[in-house]
Amino acid sequence: MGMRVAVVGAGIGGLVLAAGLQRDGHRVRVHERHADAGTSGAGLTLFGNAFAALDAVGLGDDVRAVSGTGLAGLRAGQRRPSGRWLTVLPPEATASSRSVHRADLHRVLLARLQDGSLRTGSPVTVSGDGSPVLRTPDGEEEHDLVVAADGLRSTSRRVLGLDTGTRPAGYTAWRGVTRGPLDVGGQAGETWGRGQRFGIVPLPDGRVYWFATATTPASPESPAPPGSADEHDAVRERFATWHDPVPACVDATAREDVLRHDVHDLARPLASFVKGRTVLLGDAAHAMTPDLGQGAGQAVEDAATLVVLLRSNPGTGDGLTAALARYDHERRRRTAVLARRSRLVGAVGQLSHPLAVAVRDGVLRATPAAALARAAEQVQRWTPPAPARR
Template sequence: MDVEERRSAAVVGGGVGGLAAAVALHRAGWDVAVHERAPALEPIGAGLILWPNAVRALEVLGLGDGLKAQAVALSGSGVRRPDGRWLSRTDGDRVVSRYGGPQLAIVRAGLTELLASALPPGCLRLGTTVTDVDEGGPDRRASIRCDDRLVPADLVVAADGVNSRVRRALWPMQPPAEYCGYVAWRAVVRAPATGSGAASETWGRAERFGVVPVGPDQIYVYATANAPARTPRADELSELRTRFGRWHDPIPALLDAIEPGDLLRHDILAVRPSLRGLHRGRVALLGDAAHAMEPNLGQGAGLAIEDAVVLAHAMAGSAPVAAGLARYDRARTGRVARLARQSRLLGRLTQSPSATVAAVRDATVRLAPDRFALRGFDAAATWRPPVPTTQEQS
């Protein structure tokens, strides 16, 4: 049998991107296995905002109804100052009018479970560490080494995160992910609903605090601050209270609601410069492994899900793997590079320690009409999935 007819895919990494890739390829007719080093899909992580582009991608995967049953449709969003004054507010109806659907907010674990539920039995290979990869070639299958086992595959999808081992192995000249100079804290807290159903982000000097409803009594909170890269410590919550405890309501109460064991702290890393190609041989990079960017557009998970949908569309049917991967490259490299630059610029503005920069930034946002506030997200949120093939629709 010709090597192209076997159509098996090995996905490295069981996060949002890896699971989405597995679902998409399975729906396109591939035999898929997900290799995840964790012994279980633990409910780790905090919350996510999914813009309409991400929602459309999940709908292509047949998960639209399940997503909307779990997620919160945001009634609006806005930017505030630490004293509580609003700089900008956007009504949720305006998002729907401009982009064809609302922003949805969801607990990350809920999205992970939704994706995993769409996989066939036996697809998840938990507790499996991938230690090596062979990219294969036009007439030779790729393979991954899982501990002491060699697993051949027609396609390998590397979705193993910002510090991707596969990227380091096959793109040795690419610099490691770069620290961006600031950190993020994230948590989901049990708290009374704010009543508005809207999200907000408060901008200080080199500090931000976000509040996002993700359930009837759940709030996703996140914060950023310029700080040296370091390992998380036991007193992270104390640092958050020192930095943000005097900011406007409901921030102090939300800080009080955080359980120390639920607080996550991450150094913000990005892949720079952007990769000029997202595949090598029969190996495709996806999500943060391919294009980790600063989290300033709310598009990290969304772009990974987009990648999955586009990859599966490119690989559908009986076309050679090399041709499909070339199509995937053409569809994704320019888009993710542009959004990475946009997110980096927004990070420079919001994380600037300069009082002058902060004052000009705030005045610009405050004076701009609210109807213009969304325009900066057009490049991300207007994306639509490729038209499915007959095989994908079946």
Template sequence: MGGSAVVVGGGIGGLAAAIGLRLIGWEVTVIERAPVLADMGAGISLHSNGIRALDALGVGQAVREAARPQYTGGTRVPGGGWLARMDGTALERELGTPIVGVPRAVLHRLLRAALPSECLVVGAEVASADRSDPSRVRIPLQDDVLEADLVVAADGVGSRLRAQLFPEHPGPAYSGSTVLRAITERPVQLDTDFALTWGRGAEFGHIAFADGRAEWHAVLNSPPGVRYPDALGTMRDLFGEWHDPIPTLLDATRPEAVLHHDMYELATPLPAFTAGRIALLGDAAHAMTPNLGQGACQALEDAAALAAALTTETTIESALARYDMERRPRSQAVARAARRAGRMGQQLTHPLPIALRNTALRLAPSRMTVRALVRHADWTPPILG
């Protein structure tokens, strides 16, 4: 089966979907509202399932070569003591690949490089889709109308297409946390590839990159919409007395490099990931908190699964029914687990639950940490092409 597709959204999930569709012989147009596909963003950890999805899409090796494996790390307290250590070597034995860290900009560039430039349309916003013809979807686009056999809505947590398709759904909900993050301006000396530190209602973490730089993030319990005139200065006030290398990471950061976003999720699961010939993908379908590092990985799984369904089913309708059946239960289960992880991690503020959690983590054998990661990262990719 082949046809024409419009992918709404040029983020990681949208680009991956376009790669998968082109790989199985579809004509694809990607529409991105940003006027320039700028190489911005902080860092990302890709678990085994994300890497396997990239392998299925034909870009896994390029990402591996650009990424840094995460063999060492774990979870700490602000004074520096360890709650749990991550055994990346054991994880690699279990799944065939360790977790890897890569700048989002690098991943985005590698995905774009797998697509012809002429299939990318930037600076155009899609507000709605016309589904009056059951065999075609029409997308109003400025002074034109695009027609396609299939539309992939990969337009993020605030998806306008999702709102049109499911008007009764409450939409994204604020998670209770806000995140500030940046990539250091220069290489930094780090003892671990990855680490999280949990305080009361606050988390600080880092991901080391292949070029010696690192991404750091700070997550805070906060009302939505709070912004700081001097974000980096505020981070120094809040985290400057925490253990090394946190002060070093902050000192290696330019003030203008700090990004600040409130964290929203689809706390109410969608009843379906498809409507007619439109498929929701990534954050548009299952936006989740980042506590398990699975948001992008689930979007990459979506992309591979959608392409696979379209190759094996005889009609678009049956392919989308299969996509929904495969993807909705798994991604929504991961989203629930991520929400629970946040509530038991960074969001805790009362001393007694924090003490109980910390004691449990210190007493748990390292294999339990590996098992927890494997639970969500063990996924068998489809074969495409």
């Protein structure tokens, strides 16, 4: 009989983990503090590493069915606000990418959960000593393993004494999805200006997911507000003179559907993702800026790594201890590298001094396509952990 596992948080990583563990015969209960799970949001891009991880837990084809080829087959890279290309990514850098609306991704993952295993409107608290006991609105629950996937503002991380705090990335971000299909002329990717960026990603149904950033003073961390007409007007004004179809993307988005939030990541990498029989996963463990497009992908990698390690290290004794130790080692090493790289890309993208921008743009124009392909391959390479030697 499989283990009893509690998952705190019904985000992407938590759902992938829960579905993967249930597929392997474990008894999993997911607690989500909100009344719903993943019914809103904008779009995202998943790369080859995420699909390798999804395939490892039997979910790859489900997600492919609701996602599109994203940037693959389009001319993609970085442009100036005038529309002039700074870099064009080689086809191999985007061949594995697929775009999906967050709500569609959540829907397909929720459909893979066993009936009755998700509890919404259920705030829970982990045990500070790392024991696999949850405090729930209905009393205490005992499990063999607790996995906390409760996001950037993870209460679990703080209760476990592992928190290093968060820090502002120095910019704010807007996100939106057009109301209907929009022709992007076979071109996508990002446009980099002075302290501002705009990204375009086609979705499977022809709609366009877009995001925009602007450098802002440091501000206290705050939840993303609901969409508003004021935010629609603000982003429309900032990017009104940028190349087509940037203004058209904003115009084609409902005024109330433009979301804005200040970007934060963890102040420092955590000393551990594991305490006792409680594990941190996804943003709770390694929240990073969105500049590599790897937030969701790394949560999926976390989930698949843990599922595979538990598969090859069965039981609740020494095998579980070994699996958690290896998860901690492998995932901290990889995510720390990507978090640093992501923050650096964001800082370069948000440069605003004219001289610094000129140097940045010159370097981008001079970067060989082969170097861009190698950089993408390093980020997008993931294989399941090999079974431990016995």
